Amino acid sequence: DAGVIQSPRHEVTEMGQEVTLRCKPISGHNSLFWYRQTMMRGLELLIYFNNNVPIDDSGMPEDRFSAKMPNASFSTLKIQPSEPRDSAVYFCASSWTGRSYEQYFGPGTRLTVT
């Protein structure tokens, strides 16, 4: 199994630009989670989906952030417009709700907004 795949691995962009982060969960998993990790705030849950439906987006910091899951094998996290304070590592994780309980994380996307 290839594990959770995230792209790009690194993204450098200028303030005001749109950023799209991508995630492919483990095949067969039905839950997907987006996290953000910073030194100051640690690991934060942004949003999670079950069977492609958003369940809880209360962790999304602002309306500038949006996430979609059009099918079981793909999700995006979009920031528009981006700001320097959005600089962080963004992780995607997937899980098999109803069969096991642990989440499996992707390698992350390191976002730098200048």
Next chain:
Amino acid sequence: AQSVAQPEDQVNVAEGNPLTVKCTYSVSGNPYLFWYVQYPNRGLQFLLKYITGDNLVKGSYGFEAEFNKSQTSFHLKKPSALVSDSALYFCAVRDTDSGGYNKLIFGAGTRLAVHP
């Protein structure tokens, strides 16, 4: 409110010595507990979990964890530390208020430094 506490920001241990990384939790109902490790510039890797059964759980890389219900603790242990164990360790508990989804509540993390 459900929560996970990792009381130590950093743990230092000499190579070959036993190590313990502490975790306590607060959750309604039966706890489902997890440990993850994060190496530099990597994602979190699942180490082990406690769902039910034996209080001593064995996981990857020689790690084990002991579930203690009366003390609401789930400490991570290893009998003999390696320099390569140096990493950031996260304890997590399944959020039982999340409606059956596998939402996890993570602790703040403990940095383990193993010195030669």
